[in-house]
Amino acid sequence: MKPDLFEAPDYYNLDELLTEEHKLVRDAAREWVKRDVSPIIEDYAQKAEFPKQIIEGLANIGAFGPYIPMEYGGAGLDQISYGLIMQEIERGDSGVRSTASVQSSLAMYPIWKYGNEAQRSKYLPKLASGEWMGCFGLTEPDHGSNPGGMVTNFKDKGDHYLLNGAKMWISNAPFAQVAVVWAKDESGRIHGLIVERGMEGFTTPETHNKWSLRASSTGELIFDNVKVPKANVLPNKSGLGAPLGCLDSARFGIAWGAIGAAMDCYDTALRYSKERMQFGKPIGQFQLQQKKLAEMITEITKAQLLAWRLGVMRENGTATSAQISMAKRNNVDMALKIARDARQMLGGMGISGEYSIMRHMMNLESVVTYEGTHDIHLLITGLDVTGLNAFK
Ligand code: TGC
Ligand code: FAD
Numbered sequence: 001m002k003p004d005l006f007e008a009p010d011y012y013n014l015d016e017l018l019t020e021e022h023k024l025v026r027d028a029a030r031e032w033v034k035r036d037v038s039p040i041i042e043d044y045a046q047k048a049e050f051p052k053q054i055i056e057g058l059a060n061i062g063a064f065g066p067y068i069p070m071e072y073g074g075a076g077l078d079q080i081s082y083g084l085i086m087q088e089i090e091r092g093d094s095g096v097r098s099t100a101s102v103q104s105s106l107a108m109y110p111i112w113k114y115g116n117e118a119q120r121s122k123y124l125p126k127l128a129s130g131e132w133m134g135c136f137g138l139t140e141p142d143h144g145s146n147p148g149g150m151v152t153n154f155k156d157k158g159d160h161y162l163l164n165g166a167k168m169w170i171s172n173a174p175f176a177q178v179a180v181v182w183a184k185d186e187s188g189r190i191h192g193l194i195v196e197r198g199m200e201g202f203t204t205p206e207t208h209n210k211w212s213l214r215a216s217s218t219g220e221l222i223f224d225n226v227k228v229p230k231a232n233v234l235p236n237k238s239g240l241g242a243p244l245g246c247l248d249s250a251r252f253g254i255a256w257g258a259i260g261a262a263m264d265c266y267d268t269a270l271r272y273s274k275e276r277m278q279f280g281k282p283i284g285q286f287q288l289q290q291k292k293l294a295e296m297i298t299e300i301t302k303a304q305l306l307a308w309r310l311g312v313m314r315e316n317g318t319a320t321s322a323q324i325s326m327a328k329r330n331n332v333d334m335a336l337k338i339a340r341d342a343r344q345m346l347g348g349m350g351i352s353g354e355y356s357i358m359r360h361m362m363n364l365e366s367v368v369t370y371e372g373t374h375d376i377h378l379l380i381t382g383l384d385v386t387g388l389n390a391f392k
Contacts, residue, residue, distance in 0.1 A: 002354055004038035006091065006267055011301045017308055018080070025081045029061045029088035037092035041215055042353045048210065050099065050217040052175070059130035063089060063100040065108040072112065072120055073128030080311035083256030091260030094363035095216030101257070102171045103127060105250035107134025110180050110192050114234040114242055119194065123178060135176035137167035137221045138243050145376050148240045152183040154193065154228065161233070163193065163226040169370070173219030174206040181221060182243045192234035192242055201226040212366040248324050251371050252314055255327035256307045258367060259300065261360045262335035265342035266296045268355055272346050283345070292341045299338065303331045322384035329377035336364040
């Protein structure tokens with residue numbers, strides 16, 4: 001792969017909206033991605049393997065639980081810092097950002113928000129340091145966009161619960177020590193259970209043949225009469241709103257992360273357009289190529305403003321789920337369109353692993369699907385503005 005020459009676009013001087021701490025956190029993540037991710041990520045994506053050696057670096061830049069209080073091993077940062085870390089990691093690769101956002105928002109967040117003190121102190125420090133990795137089991141083979149229909153269930157057996165069912169498309173599943181699993185009790189109410197690797201009847205087969213997020217490990221969670229201690233149920237919230245609350249946090253991170261992927265595609269295409277000569281001119285001198293670049297930087301700038309404003313609202317506790325949903329949808333769609341245009345600007349080189357664009361483009365096909373598909377997010381906004389529910 002080509003050396004990482006990335007220069008971040010900031011067309012509206014958005015750095016002026018950031019604090020010194022934000023910039024320090026972002027720059028540390030940016031340097032780490034340049035040093036430890038960019039040189040290896042193409043090889044790992046080609047061989048469809050998660051680079052486990054970067055787990056320690058992810059922990060060091062605060063990517064595991066950026067906003068979790070320091071008493072539990074988190075970095076104790078604010079929401080914009082969380083977003084900026086996700087942006088920088090996804091600038092390197094969406095699959096690496098997936099690993100970090102699942103760990104933070106889908107494994108640590110529910111234990112922090114819905115768990116008791118014993119659960120927080122047992123799991124959070126180990127997840128923050130990367131000693132343990134976590135995953136989040138919501139999606140099932142027959143229930144993706146409609147998680148409320150899940151059939152995974154647990155029965156009260158006196159001194160323990162007996163868990164049965166299956167989850168699929170689970171990021172980090174093949175190597176996670178801890179799974180936060182959503183299942184129905186005997187009355188049909190959804191609860192979160194912490195399932196640990198090694199519990200009898202619990203297996204995590206890897207999903208192969210992905211053309212997207214190849215450097216992220218995806219698998220199934222299979223529960224065949226798994227005895228789960230009663231102490232492993234998250235006591236402080238139940239119902240579908242519990243997993244959906246975790247998704248709010250993860251979707252917020254994705255809204256920032258997608259900007260990173262878009263910035264990398266734009267920056268690569270801009271540089272290429274000044275170097276690549278055709279018809280005796282740099283291709284960047286042709287109006288059709290300039291149109292693409294002008295639209296890209298405009299859309300990136302709008303997405304940056306959306307994400308920053310959402311960060312402010314998330315930090316002061318006023319961001320609604322529908323507002324988060326809009327930013328996830330808009331920013332991922334923006335990144336995917338930019339990746340497709342940038343790929344065309346590189347001509348044949350656009351399909352080569354010499355450049356990051358095709359990898360970003362394929363990755364973003366997953367990002368636009370997981371955490372709620374583009375169409376599901378359109379319907380969430382539709383419901384919010386009309387008051388009419390397309391899901392019922
Ligand atoms: P609905 O009737 O609307 O809601 C059920 C209950 O949940 C409450 N609620 C929320 N609570 C907190 N946060 C939110 N965002 C919430 N949205 C809804 C709601 O108030 C209600 O509470 P209550 O007390 O009245 O019961 O639910 P529905 O069945 O109609 O479904 C709504 C829908 C379709 C929007 C929702 O289910 C949905 O978002 N579907 C998409 C599924 C999805 O996003 N799955 C993601 C799986 S995890 C993943 O993809 C990880 S990818 C790896 C990575 O991030 O890198
Ligand atoms: P479906 O729900 O079957 O949707 C198929 C199509 O129908 C989509 O286009 C959808 O938009 C459309 N559709 C569905 N309902 C409606 C409707 N009401 N109106 C209009 N259109 C509709 N899940 C987890 O729980 N944990 C994870 O860690 C995780 N990681 C993932 C990693 C990867 C790489 C991928 C690809 C997925 C991951 N997922 C994870 C699952 C992901 O959240 C689901 O794939 C996603 O929610 C969509 O569900 P589905 O694939 O079953 O599609």
